[in-house]
Amino acid sequence: xxxxxxxxxxxxxxxxxxxxxxxxxxxxxxxxxxxxxxxxxxxxxxxxxxxxxxxxxxxxxxxxxxxxxxxxxxxxxxxxxxxxxxxxxxxxxxxxxxxxxxxxxxxxxxxxxxxxxxxxxxxxxxxxxxxxxxxxxxxxxxxxxxxxxxxxxxxxxxxxxxxxxxxxxxxxxxxxxxxxxxxxxxxxxxxxxxxxxxxxxxxxxxxxxxxxxxxxxxxxxxxxxxxxxxxxxxxxxxxxxxxxxxxxxxxxxxxxxxxxxxxxxxxxxxxxxxxxxxxxxxxxxxxxxxxxxxxxxxxxxxxxxxxxxxxxxxxxxxxxxxxxxxxxxxxxxxxxxxxxxxxxxxxxxxxxxxxxxxxxxxxxxxxxxx
Numbered sequence: 001x002x003x004x005x006x007x008x009x010x011x012x013x014x015x016x017x018x019x020x021x022x023x024x025x026x027x028x029x030x031x032x033x034x035x036x037x038x039x040x041x042x043x044x045x046x047x048x049x050x051x052x053x054x055x056x057x058x059x060x061x062x063x064x065x066x067x068x069x070x071x072x073x074x075x076x077x078x079x080x081x082x083x084x085x086x087x088x089x090x091x092x093x094x095x096x097x098x099x100x101x102x103x104x105x106x107x108x109x110x111x112x113x114x115x116x117x118x119x120x121x122x123x124x125x126x127x128x129x130x131x132x133x134x135x136x137x138x139x140x141x142x143x144x145x146x147x148x149x150x151x152x153x154x155x156x157x158x159x160x161x162x163x164x165x166x167x168x169x170x171x172x173x174x175x176x177x178x179x180x181x182x183x184x185x186x187x188x189x190x191x192x193x194x195x196x197x198x199x200x201x202x203x204x205x206x207x208x209x210x211x212x213x214x215x216x217x218x219x220x221x222x223x224x225x226x227x228x229x230x231x232x233x234x235x236x237x238x239x240x241x242x243x244x245x246x247x248x249x250x251x252x253x254x255x256x257x258x259x260x261x262x263x264x265x266x267x268x269x270x271x272x273x274x275x276x277x278x279x280x281x282x283x284x285x286x287x288x289x290x291x292x293x294x295x296x297x298x299x300x301x302x303x304x305x306x307x308x309x310x311x312x313x314x315x316x317x318x319x320x321x322x323x324x325x326x327x328x329x330x331x332x333x334x335x336x337x338x339x340x341x342x343x344x345x346x347x348x349x350x351x352x353x354x355x356x357x358x359x360x361x362x363x364x365x366x367x368x369x370x
Contacts, residue, residue: 004050007209011076021046024076028206031199031278032215033225045210052209053108053116055147059133059140060167060176061122064195065158071281072198102136109150117208118151120144123160123167124182125174132174144182153187153214154179155204159297162192162222169303180221187214190221194297197278200226220300222272231268231294234276237261255291265309266293273298 005013011021025042032038056066108116122140125132130139138146148154156179159165167176180188191204204223207215215223232238240246241260248254248263262269268276271294275286288294293309296302306312 006046006048006050008047010051016076020076027199028203031225032203032207038210042206042210046206049209052205053112054119055105055108055116055151056119057121057140057143057147059120059122059124059144059161060174061158061160061165063121065121065201068193068195068198069201070198072202105147109147113150115152116150117153117155118147119155119157120161120179121157123164123176123178125167126177126182127173127175141182144179148183148186151186153189153208154183155189155191156180157191157201158196159192159194159302162190163300165194166303168301188221189214189217189223192222192227192298193273196298197226197274197280199278200274218272222298226274226278227272227298229272229274229277231271231273231276231288234274235268235288236276237288250291261288261291261293263311264293265295265307265311267296267299267302267305267312268294270312271296271299 008021022039022043025046026039028042029036029038058066122133124130124140124144126141130141133140135143156162160167160176161179163178164172164176167174168178180190189204191201193200200223203225204215207223207225215225218224218227220227232241235241237258237260240258241262245257245259246254246263247259247261250264260266266288268288275294276288279286279289295308296305299305
């Protein structure tokens with residue numbers, strides 16, 4: 001009986017070189033925030049381990065998570081990770097349909113019970129016995145329960161699966177519900193965003209392959225490697241915020257100068273994601289860099305957390321949001337005090353240096369006289 005192909009075998013069959021493979025391993029280690037030695041671990045695991053069986057379900061969503069994944073900056077992500085792991089079952093990309101598609105899913109569930117990864121894209125409607133989202137005569141809730149029973153772990157892709165997203169916005173007529181509220185007793189990795197970044201999604205898969213365990217998660221179940229810092233903390237416009245320099249409207253001079261977008265609704269100070277570091281489209285840009293404030297899409301209930309183009313009422317570290325109106329003054333005053341202090345100290349040092357040089361000159365004159 002032939003041995004199952006590994007990820008590296010699949011890459012070679014697709015025409016990728018060893019150099020391409022190592023570049024991919026290096027890129028994934030960097031995205032996951034791992035030290036250099038992890039590159040070898042990733043390469044070894046993907047060269048020796050057979051692919052992970054994956055069932056990828058789609059419920060109430062727009063498929064933007066899959067779209068983001070296949071547009072990752074490295075072709076191997078789409079060509080190998082998605083192509084090779086997802087052919088077990090994914091309604092969006094698999095060639096099979098109808099009975100053949102359902103048979104593929106059940107074959108995976110039976111053959112790899114306790115070993116396969118269940119990926120879920122979209123929220124589950126529970127109102128009216130789940131009739132708002134049905135596939136093959138079954139409700140999404142029935143499909144989820146059946147597929148989750150034998151899963152090794154579950155990945156909730158995107159804000160729809162993680163927190164309900166727009167489908168769960170008030171008044172939530174379908175009672176759209178995130179996955180973690182419906183499935184118990186299984187490890188669940190939340191990868192929120194609308195959509196999540198493709199490289200982040202790939203990083204979660206590669207971590208599972210490399211270390212055979214789920215990545216370290218924060219208190220909300222999100223991978224710390226990608227959701228441990230606020231967008232605000234890594235934003236290149238942060239110095240403008242600290243200096244109190246804000247865009248007041250999208251058509252003012254401050255917008256042209258690239259000032260902070262907080263006052264026109266940017267939710268970066270309350271949003272945890274890797275957008276400012278990893279960026280989108282091959283590291284080209286992210287919404288703030290494109291001139292649009294962060295809408296907080298990776299945070300729970302972001303659709304109901306106030307208007308998108310109005311600033312937040314408060315955020316951690318500064319108390320009442322009104323301080324944004326004075327933080328600039330404080331920052332500028334502190335800067336002014338710092339400049340003044342620097343000038344005073346500089347002059348004192350200059351004076352000391354002058355005295356020192358004068359003393360040295362007098363000393364040299366005495367030596368010459370002798």
